[in-house]
Amino acid sequence: MNDRLKSLYQTVILTKAKDKKFVGQLESYTHSITAYNPLCGDKYELQIIVEDDVVKSLKYNGSGCSISKASTTVLCEKLEGCNAQQVLSGIAEFMEIVDSDASRNAEEITKNEELLAFAAAREFPERKSCADLSWKELQKQFNQLFPYHSKE
Amino acid sequence: MNIKSIKSEFPIFRQKTPAGTDLIYLDSASSTQKPQSVIDSITEFYSSHYANTGRASYWPATESTRQVEQVRKNVQQFIGAKSETEVVFTSGTTDSINKLANSIFNSDLWKGRQIIVSEMEHHANLVPWQIEAERHGLNLVAIPLLDSGELDLVAYKELLEKPTALVAITAISNVLGTINDVNKICRLAKAVGAITFVDAAQLAPYAGVNVEYLCCDFLSFSGHKLYGPTGIGVLYGKQDLLNQLPPFAFGGGMITEVDIEGSSFRDSPFRHEAGTLNIAGIIGLGAAIDFVEEVGFETIQSHEDELTIDLLNRLADIEGLKILGEQDRRGPLISFTIDGLHPHDLSTYLNESGICVRAGHHCAQPLMKKYQIPASTRVSFGVYNDMNDVEQFIKALKGAYEFFL
Numbered sequence: 001m002n003d004r005l006k007s008l009y010q011t012v013i014l015t016k017a018k019d020k021k022f023v024g025q026l027e028s029y030t031h032s033i034t035a036y037n038p039l040c041g042d043k044y045e046l047q048i049i050v051e052d053d054v055v056k057s058l059k060y061n062g063s064g065c066s067i068s069k070a071s072t073t074v075l076c077e078k079l080e081g082c083n084a085q086q087v088l089s090g091i092a093e094f095m096e097i098v099d100s101d102a103s104r105n106a107e108e109i110t111k112n113e114e115l116l117a118f119a120a121a122r123e124f125p126e127r128k129s130c131a132d133l134s135w136k137e138l139q140k141q142f143n144q145l146f147p148y149h150s151k152e
Numbered sequence: 153m154n155i156k157s158i159k160s161e162f163p164i165f166r167q168k169t170p171a172g173t174d175l176i177y178l179d180s181a182s183s184t185q186k187p188q189s190v191i192d193s194i195t196e197f198y199s200s201h202y203a204n205t206g207r208a209s210y211w212p213a214t215e216s217t218r219q220v221e222q223v224r225k226n227v228q229q230f231i232g233a234k235s236e237t238e239v240v241f242t243s244g245t246t247d248s249i250n251k252l253a254n255s256i257f258n259s260d261l262w263k264g265r266q267i268i269v270s271e272m273e274h275h276a277n278l279v280p281w282q283i284e285a286e287r288h289g290l291n292l293v294a295i296p297l298l299d300s301g302e303l304d305l306v307a308y309k310e311l312l313e314k315p316t317a318l319v320a321i322t323a324i325s326n327v328l329g330t331i332n333d334v335n336k337i338c339r340l341a342k343a344v345g346a347i348t349f350v351d352a353a354q355l356a357p358y359a360g361v362n363v364e365y366l367c368c369d370f371l372s373f374s375g376h377k378l379y380g381p382t383g384i385g386v387l388y389g390k391q392d393l394l395n396q397l398p399p400f401a402f403g404g405g406m407i408t409e410v411d412i413e414g415s416s417f418r419d420s421p422f423r424h425e426a427g428t429l430n431i432a433g434i435i436g437l438g439a440a441i442d443f444v445e446e447v448g449f450e451t452i453q454s455h456e457d458e459l460t461i462d463l464l465n466r467l468a469d470i471e472g473l474k475i476l477g478e479q480d481r482r483g484p485l486i487s488f489t490i491d492g493l494h495p496h497d498l499s500t501y502l503n504e505s506g507i508c509v510r511a512g513h514h515c516a517q518p519l520m521k522k523y524q525i526p527a528s529t530r531v532s533f534g535v536y537n538d539m540n541d542v543e544q545f546i547k548a549l550k551g552a553y554e555f556f557l
């Protein structure tokens with residue numbers, strides 16, 4: 001199989017796409033976010049519990065390709081337990097990793113292998129919207145989650 | 153023109169893809185590639201006799217006007233219309249439907265009646281009607297699908313028992329490939345006095361169009377799906393209806409008299425063609441019609457049918473693969489889903505072998521909801537495809553199974 005494909009569909013992505021750890025419904029939650037790409041139909045509902053300005057728990061359900069699924073799993077993994085500031089910088093970091101126009105190499109941004117796997121999206125611009133689907137929606141809804149947090 | 157060597161008429165296939173492979177283009181239902189003759193006709197027009205049409209008495213305006221009107225006549229013959237005044241140039245099927253819907257339902261005259269579409273419509277043949285229905289107090293209803301992927305004509309007859317203003321139906325589904333019995337659907341509509349519109353975007357490149365046979369009042373297709381350029385399409389309408397309808401747009405070229413206090417308008421087709429036309433597009437469309445007529449629809453259809461049947465048979469053997477629709481009559485396209493393999497992952501994988509297929513909801517969300525799937529993969533054929541394309545596709549598909557599953 002060719003190397004380009006291998007780089008996009010690294011074991012990390014294929015494994016995370018099948019990882020069910022964060023798939024499901026929370027009994028109760030403080031926020032629900034729907035990440036939807038109308039062009040391709042990928043759609044996830046993220047259920048989140050925010051308490052004392054900290055993301056206590058997340059789950060998601062919905063359907064989409066392995067890249068959007070893996071990225072949503074990784075989002076849950078990385079942001080669970082984070083406070084507002086950490087969520088904000090986590091999102092910014094991820095967005096930079098998948099951004100083909102970013103000035104830094106992905107390796108300069110993070111050493112985390114699970115995040116680095118998504119850097120392949122830089123080579124597949126048509127798949128960037130899969131990679132950052134849930135992250136982007138979370139970014140949009142950030143103020144809803146953390147109303148008292150100023151981005152400054 | 154020999155169908156076996158027809159690929160050589162399409163310059164795009166002479167190059168390699170960025171992946172270093174031959175281009176295996178299996179997305180003609182979205183848009184077709186262009187033969188050299190179409191490309192040349194546009195270059196020739198811009199290089200040799202370009203000028204605006206209809207407004208000037210100098211050469212080259214006389215020549216470009218003559219060519220546009222010649223294409224109009226060719227379109228008239230191509231679709232079997234009675235007169236070239238029944239041929240209105242638009243920018244495509246979507247544009248045609250929006251303009252038509254807006255013009256027919258320009259008042260509350262039809263209030264309380266219904267517009268009938270079907271569950272398999274492309275968004276282009278659904279949303280414009282939906283919006284007009286909302287604006288003018290009509291009810292929009294859809295002919296349901298049977299499990300086979302065909303329309304439930306019994307249910308359709310029942311729908312027709314209510315006062316119906318218009319029936320808008322696609323001739324071939326761009327997702328299921330179903331070929332609808334448009335003649336019957338239109339005759340039934342006509343019997344209750346409803347206006348009929350046929351979306352022939354997928355029909356035109358596969359079987360050509362005959363408005364007499366289809367028995368419709370209005371019909372549209374797009375140039376770019378018929379080996380022609382983008383940005384050009386045709387709206388056919390019965391002459392008396394086109395002349396009664398309020399103009400689709402207002403401006404230059406469509407008026408008879410203009411005063412500051414008011415204006416009067418020309419008859420069809422000029423009535424509905426305000427502003428400068430897509431002249432190069434029209435000329436390219438003319439070349440595209442020449443091209444398909446030279447190949448011949450009998451040849452095109454039997455060639456594409458052969459590929460479709462071959463692919464259907466091969467897909468039937470693949471585990472976990474489900475084909476949408478099991479209808480008897482199918483146009484040159486197949487949509488399917490695979491357990492555990494998302495269409496976008498598949499299409500990215502295939503792209504690395506130079507294979508272009510379409511993944512997604514194909515602008516037919518109500519249909520996808522009916523099948524309870526968020527997306528599917530679609531393979532569709534054009535004249536330039538051959539058995540080797542099918543073989544390469546199947547080979548790569550098997551590779552994807554190994555890679556992902």
Ligand SMILES: Cc1ncc(COP(=O)(O)O)c(C=O)c1O
Pocket residue numbers: 181182244245246247274276277322324325326351353354374376515
């Ligand atoms: C059945 C059908 N109707 C309408 C359209 C819209 O055509 P266009 O995008 O050329 O306006 C398409 C294109 O995909 C189609 O397949």
